[in-house]
Amino acid sequence: QFQKAEDAVKYRKSVLTVMGHHFGRIGAMANGRVPFDAQVAADNAALVETLSKLPFVAFGEGTDKGETRAKPDIWTDQAKFKQAAEKMQAEVAKLSAAAKTGNLDSVKEAFGAAGKSCKACHDAFRKD
Ligand code: ASC
Structure with a gap:
């Protein structure tokens, strides 16, 4: 899937950055910084759900x-890393x-x- 290791690093960082962006759009509503719009929340959450499936192959x-902050534990404790990834994907x-x-309390x-x-x-x- 990736020609070079650096391509994999760039890919996973990009996905996680975009995922954080869309997660943050929901957070702004959950925290009351912007008005709750159920459609916007649902669209962004669907994006986050899709994106959550992408990083781990990289x-x-x-x-x-x-150029990575990945700790060696990812490779020395792969079962624990997988478990953490799957927990996030489930959440x-x-x-x-x-x-x-469309229920704001459930979203929060x-x-x-x-x-x-x-x-x-x-x-x-x-x-860090
Ligand atoms: C975000 C984002 C993260 C998480 C994390 C939650 O919006 O980019 O990595 O939330 O900060 O504690």
Whole structure:
């Protein structure tokens, strides 16, 4: 899928950046910084759900070098990394389902849980 390790690194960082952007659009509504628009929340949550499936193929062997904050633990504790990835994917799927209901309280709760799963993986597997 990737010609060079640096292509994989660029790909996963790009996906995670775009995912963070769309997650943040939901966060702005969950935190009351912008008015809640159920359609916008649902559209962004659907994007996050789709994007959440993409990054992990780009953490293959040999992609631990270069412009990356990825910790070696990703490759030395692959089961734990996979578990953290799957937890995040499950939480953003729930966020997407919550957003489809159009209920702001459900979106807030699911957003909080999804954010925790982002953070847990970053704390364990990302430098700084
Ligand atoms: C975001 C984003 C993350 C998560 C994380 C949650 O919006 O870009 O990485 O939320 O900060 O704690």
